[in-house]
Amino acid sequence: MAHDKSVTLDMDGKPFNRTAMVAVLLIGTFAGVLMQTSLGTAIPTLMNDFDISFATAQQATTWFLLANGVMMPVSAFLSTRIKSRTLYIIAYALLTAGMALTAFTPADSNMWWMFLAGRIVTAIAVGVTMPLMQVVMLNIYPVEERGAAMGINGIVIGLAPAIGPSLSGWILEKDHTLLGLTISSSWRTIFILPLIVIAIAFILSFFYVKNVLPTKKIKLDVVSFVLSILGFGIFLLGFTNVATAGWGDFSSVILPIIAGLLLIILFIWRQVKMDVPFMDVRVFKNKQFSLTTLGVMLAMMAMMGVQMMLPTYLQNVHGMSTLNSGLVLLPGALMMGLLAPLTGRMYDQIGAKRLAIVGFIILALGTLPFMFITTTTSGAFITALYALRMFGVAMVMMPLTTMSMSVLPANEAPHATASNNTARQVASSVVVALLTSVTQNIINNNEPGKALQTANPLQYGSDMLDASMKGFRVSFAIGFGFAILGIIVALFVRGGRVVPEGMTKHVSSDEKED
Template sequence: MKTGPAEDQQETKQYKVMPILFAMLLSGFIGLFGETALNVAITPLMGKLQVGPTTIQWLTTGYLLVMGILVPISGLLLQWFTTRQLFTTSLVFSIAGTIVAALSPSFEILMVARVLQAVGTALLLPLMFNTILVIFPIEKRGSAMGLIGLVIMFAPASGPAISGLILANLTWHWIFWISLPFFIISLVCGLLFLPNISKLTKPKIDILSIVLSTLGFGGIVYGFSSAGGHGEGGGWTSPVVIAALLIGGISLVIFCIRQLRMEQPVMNLRAFRYPMFTIGLILVFICMMIILSSMLILPMYLQQGMALTALAAGLVLLPGSLLNGLLSPIMGRLFDKFGPKWLVIIGLAVVAIILFMYTGINANTPVGMIVAMHLFMMVGISMIMMPAQTNGLNQLPSEYYPHGTAIMNTLQQVAGAIGTALAVSILSAGQTGYLSRVTDPQSPANQLAGFTTGIQHAFIFALVLSVIGLVCSFFVRRVQVGKQAGQGPMH
């Protein structure tokens, strides 16, 4: 269909951008909402499905594992299948998984449903990024990516609070029944308005690369998730964790060497030759580690250290997450106008200051102050994520878009697994170290003090990450329109 640059430009103008964005963003929101919505239902589900904590954690670990395996090969899929084929397949998996989950009578069937849901989300996320890069010119991408930022940040953050409200009035099945109509609306809207926008090159499929990618990224995600308390591994000294990390690490090294030697790699690592893409990737990686480790340890302290309910803890974090979502499109417009550099520097400075304040958190810290600190931290995050991500992807030539989005989304999954595992380990080490120095470690006062010390140490870890990110941010420069990536993907 595409025969020349003039026709490409004409076709660009004919895209029904708003319906396409609506279909992508709605399905993305519900998919990512489902990623965390089940978290607050974990405890009641253990009783209802008659399984232990190690087994029930597979609902989270299995989801992360499927994402870690499928997202890396999404660049290949984007070159083999049309936009409509991938979107439809993604929504069919999501709808099937949601229906199966809503009807699940047992843990095994619910586990199958979670895998189906993860396949749908893993296919959708890279497709969403790639579509935005193609249908928007480079000078307008910030605003569009800001809307994606709204979805990626607000959906998982709102999951626990919304599902907490559902569980207070209905059964856990309704978490899925309520999601179902939104997926169906997205599918219908996509079928009506979404054109085939990607260029199919159908590169040779290298089975060994796919195997290495699966073992590599799957092993790393599973190993860190298990070390951080998910799955059956449990702890860094577990043979399962050590084996998973070793196999994952070795497979990844071989995978990377192989990709650099191939003419048509599954994941084109030559994208790292573009410095703004690499710096953007580092900043996004650090940001995801900070966000996901904070989203884990802060609710833990609100519930265990300050005796709030799960719903109350979710509501404490909701204003910051909501503000972050609302600010993402605004930051996108500021990015389009002023570029990324000062947005990112100011954002990381704000995050570093708030994390420094978090290192002094204790049981007497007013809840209102925690809400305020979280609000400011999420404002800072909104200034970092989208500008760093968009500026990095803008520098890539159009043929690298599928690979760039695959690398970016894959490393976000890896960052989440690594960040949460390290945060939990540092928390545990800080708590153990404190209790080993007191005379009565079993007393409630010492237990609380030990837990508080562990939490503070975990925030020191996040603070160090933010300082590293702040140093990197000074090397960010705006990618100029018409340079590096050319004048946009369709030219």
């Protein structure tokens, strides 16, 4: 698409309001992506209302990430085959239906399946809107503004998951009055508020979202579609089952993981052999794309790993309310949102390498103290550390994501975006399931015997707290390991700003061709 700084044209050559379109995409996708982590502080509430265990309640997040990850490979085909305006309208309709289904699920353990069904439908829609927005932003902004555009995109990818626990904590604390309206403290409100936003975005999409991506009539390769859904779905299902079944369960954990991996390998082999692949995995042949995607995965795993554990630690160990545990994380969330556009602009000036190295170092330094936290570690100290971690994540995520799109030709953007997002979502799903299971297993292995609960209740409570702390510390140590690996990966990323093939390059002298 040709770019004119004064006029932006759609695929029919008609001018459209780019600012209005971006605003609709941002608010709609933000409300959807918010659902990734919005239940972090609500887990204890869900456990109580539905009368379910911690591991079962955590499925509300792991199943969301699972369905979200499964949809990412499909997004490349959908964005190539279906007009962008139509695709957004369908996705927003699904988002509305999914959130409504979850919000109005009866609070009964026998109806937990309905809650999860709503989460899955919502995740499917987000799995379309999130990568689609990246491709759209790359197409409607000129190359010299690409970093800034992806920085705007980073408000959704970075801020929404980061602010989810804080927003939920505020909602769950007590009833609030906002603009004359009473906001209920029920967990249902966590879904109803974004549902209202999505409904508004759905209506506005008919007027402001335009067709801005080239499409072509390609035939759906049913075999690839089935292999993609089954492969990623079964693989992630195995990790989802770890929290409840443990690593020793062959039928529900080991077998699905192995079977899923085999199907994914078969899927990749088929894509390489096809002239017109369902998802062109050959983008990973580009070393810089693979490195930057790996860096994004590690940053996401380091962020999600600690982020999903902290609310439970603050509530169960410190006895904090949902509001206070959310407020502890709020400065870090705001840090992420403020820095995403800034780091995008910095990428336009100096590229991703230096930003990623510094970002991962900051992330590691902010994570290290979490490995030594105690039951008396102050909330203010945790707030400062968490904000420092999110500062590091912000310096890593958008520059590496922008570079991963820029090292490839523009016509490969849908497949590059699908591959990058698939990798990121698989990483998120795996790390949440992994750390949940690790924490739970360590607690189970170190908890005192039930007899002590009757004989010496105080000692039993103290020993249970010690068991919980051991689980949390190991989880935080794993998050620190991801940050260290990120530093190593960033060292091999190309220096300077990179622009797509066929365009004039303005890069630093240390850039080397791949």
